[in-house]
Amino acid sequence: MGSLSTVLKLSPTNSRSQASQDSSAVSLQNVSKTYSTASGEQVNALQKINLDIRSQQFVSVIGASGCGKTTLLRIIGGLEPEYDGDLLLNGNKRSGPTKDIGIVFQDANLLPWRTVLDNVLLPAHVLKLQIKQATARAYELLDLVGLKGFEAKYPFELSGGMRQRVAIARALVHDPSVLLMDEPFGALDALTREHMNLELLKIWQASKKTVFMITHSISEAAFMSDRVIVMSPRPGRIIEDVVIGLPRPRGLDLLSDAAFGNYTRRLRHLLDNGEDAPTIGSNAASGRVHYD
Amino acid sequence: MTDTSPANGKPAGPVIASGRASVRRRSIPGADYLVSLSAFVVLLIVWEAAVRVLRVPDFILPPPSAIFISLYYGLKSGLFIEHFFVTAFQTLTGFMLAAFFGIGLGALVAQFRIVERTVYPWLVALQTLPKIAIAPLIIIWAGYGIQSKVVIVALVALFPILVNTIVGLKSCDQGKLDLMRSLGATPWETFRLVRLPNALPFIFAGLNVAIVLAILGSIVGEFVGSKAGLGNLILEANFQFNVAQMFAILVILGVFGVTLSMVVRFIQGRLLFWNAGFSQSI
Numbered sequence: 001m002g003s004l005s006t007v008l009k010l011s012p013t014n015s016r017s018q019a020s021q022d023s024s025a026v027s028l029q030n031v032s033k034t035y036s037t038a039s040g041e042q043v044n045a046l047q048k049i050n051l052d053i054r055s056q057q058f059v060s061v062i063g064a065s066g067c068g069k070t071t072l073l074r075i076i077g078g079l080e081p082e083y084d085g086d087l088l089l090n091g092n093k094r095s096g097p098t099k100d101i102g103i104v105f106q107d108a109n110l111l112p113w114r115t116v117l118d119n120v121l122l123p124a125h126v127l128k129l130q131i132k133q134a135t136a137r138a139y140e141l142l143d144l145v146g147l148k149g150f151e152a153k154y155p156f157e158l159s160g161g162m163r164q165r166v167a168i169a170r171a172l173v174h175d176p177s178v179l180l181m182d183e184p185f186g187a188l189d190a191l192t193r194e195h196m197n198l199e200l201l202k203i204w205q206a207s208k209k210t211v212f213m214i215t216h217s218i219s220e221a222a223f224m225s226d227r228v229i230v231m232s233p234r235p236g237r238i239i240e241d242v243v244i245g246l247p248r249p250r251g252l253d254l255l256s257d258a259a260f261g262n263y264t265r266r267l268r269h270l271l272d273n274g275e276d277a278p279t280i281g282s283n284a285a286s287g288r289v290h291y292d
Numbered sequence: 293m294t295d296t297s298p299a300n301g302k303p304a305g306p307v308i309a310s311g312r313a314s315v316r317r318r319s320i321p322g323a324d325y326l327v328s329l330s331a332f333v334v335l336l337i338v339w340e341a342a343v344r345v346l347r348v349p350d351f352i353l354p355p356p357s358a359i360f361i362s363l364y365y366g367l368k369s370g371l372f373i374e375h376f377f378v379t380a381f382q383t384l385t386g387f388m389l390a391a392f393f394g395i396g397l398g399a400l401v402a403q404f405r406i407v408e409r410t411v412y413p414w415l416v417a418l419q420t421l422p423k424i425a426i427a428p429l430i431i432i433w434a435g436y437g438i439q440s441k442v443v444i445v446a447l448v449a450l451f452p453i454l455v456n457t458i459v460g461l462k463s464c465d466q467g468k469l470d471l472m473r474s475l476g477a478t479p480w481e482t483f484r485l486v487r488l489p490n491a492l493p494f495i496f497a498g499l500n501v502a503i504v505l506a507i508l509g510s511i512v513g514e515f516v517g518s519k520a521g522l523g524n525l526i527l528e529a530n531f532q533f534n535v536a537q538m539f540a541i542l543v544i545l546g547v548f549g550v551t552l553s554m555v556v557r558f559i560q561g562r563l564l565f566w567n568a569g570f571s572q573s574i
Binding site: 077078079098099101103105106107109111112113122123125126127154155156 | 474476477485486489492567
């Protein structure tokens with residue numbers, strides 16, 4: 001997996017992620033979650049999830065609807081305070097929200113009465129950051145997501161793709177080390193989505209965040225990620241942790257590459273057949289995979 | 293909704309289907325007002341002519357000319373002005389009290405479960421009660437002066453504001469609340485930054501209803517018991533069979549109501565420009 005070394009190498013400039021060389025940005029240990037429905041039925045949403053995400057890795061999760069992907073993201077994001085097991089963020093145990101995480105939801109969730117700039121600055125207001133510095137950063141981020149000059153516009157003046165880009169800038173304004181994305185481009189059409197994928201890769205490469213992204217799209221997962229976590233339907237478990245050993249930077253020409261095709265076939269196979277899928281192409285060398 | 297192009301709601305340009313149709317559809321600015329205004333003038337002329345030809349007595353239906361004369365002298369002598377200010381003061385003070393308590397109480401009900409459990413059922417029960425029915429009681433408690441009418445107005449105008457505030461504050465989209473929660477926002481920050489602005493379209497819908505009810509409450513309150521005000525003056529004219537003056541006062545009340553309604557809508561338009569869904573219809 002030599003091609004991954006550049007990506008996985010921890011940047012010495014990012015002091016926050018440097019507690020120790022082998023510490024993970026996000027670590028889930030035996031995390032389970034059980035819901036009780038309105039009729040009193042117990043639903044096992046997640047069953048003993050073990051997952052380590054190294055700093056600055058791009059990890060995607062795919063799986064059928066209702067496999068607990070979103071629950072997993074909400075637990076990491078502090079939106080689901082009740083669960084079993086342990087969650088460590090940069091080596092520290094935690095529960096509840098933290099400012100070291102930025103979340104991009106499926107809907108942009110912009111506040112329609114605020115300008116684009118004020119929407120991006122929302123976390124800065126809530127987290128009581130220095131507004132002057134945050135504003136400068138917001139301008140940079142809006143430039144990064146290709147919305148320079150749109151600072152004074154209102155959400156109703158933007159297209160769906162532009163709104164989602166504002167949401168990405170907002171998730172990054174307080175400079176979190178971890179970016180969580182819940183099907184960020186699910187509501188967009190295929191062409192806009194492809195464009196946004198490239199944009200996001202560019203942003204990720206520029207900002208060097210740890211990214212945890214949920215997606216329904218196999219090709220999106222393979223195209224973007226260092227690792228793709230394949231989950232099974234209820235109870236949600238990790239079937240396989242597939243390392244995507246494709247070189248970076250990645251462009252759209254990769255989509256027609258044979259190696260890329262092998263990965264998407266393998267992911268498709270895993271989704272269809274569960275854990276019985278034969279290993280082809282790559283193995284889960286770098287990810288710590290646990291079966292239960 | 294198209295996601296790829298800026299959704300500013302404005303079409304690229306007028307679509308001209310065919311020469312004749314486009315000429316027919318092209319409208320002069322204000323033409324609609326001109327049409328409705330001329331219809332009104334025609335109505336006045338027919339009214340005037342009918343009353344004169346059929347010799348309808350003045351105390352049944354006065355001609356428009358008599359109403360305008362009554363209006364002119366009423367305004368000139370200062371009689372209408374003096375009573376108008378009483379009614380206007382009652383209406384506006386009562387309305388502002390209703391807005392203050394409606395939004396405040398609504399916020400408490402929406403934010404605190406204990407308040408909701410204890411107060412809300414009573415509010416719902418009170419809402420079904422015709423508020424005008426307790427007007428005589430309030431006259432007994434607060435006297436014949438302005439205070440009693442302010443209380444009646446506030447009571448009548450309170451409920452639409454209160455109910456809309458509660459619905460608006462509760463109708464907040466879960467995604468926006470999750471966003472605030474993920475940032476560790478306090479309940480107050482979530483209220484101030486998300487819930488309250490989100491509820492504004494609902495609150496303004498309530499204010500629009502309430503401003504009309506406020507005038508109603510003011511006049512009916514004066515009917516029940518008062519020393520002054522346009523409602524008081526209507527009763528007085530009624531006892532004297534001065535129907536022309538009654539109509540003249542109705543004209544003033546009409547202009548007053550439309551003006552207040554327009555002020556609320558103007559503020560609404562200014563504050564809620566971002567809310568594409570809010571209706572401009574009356």
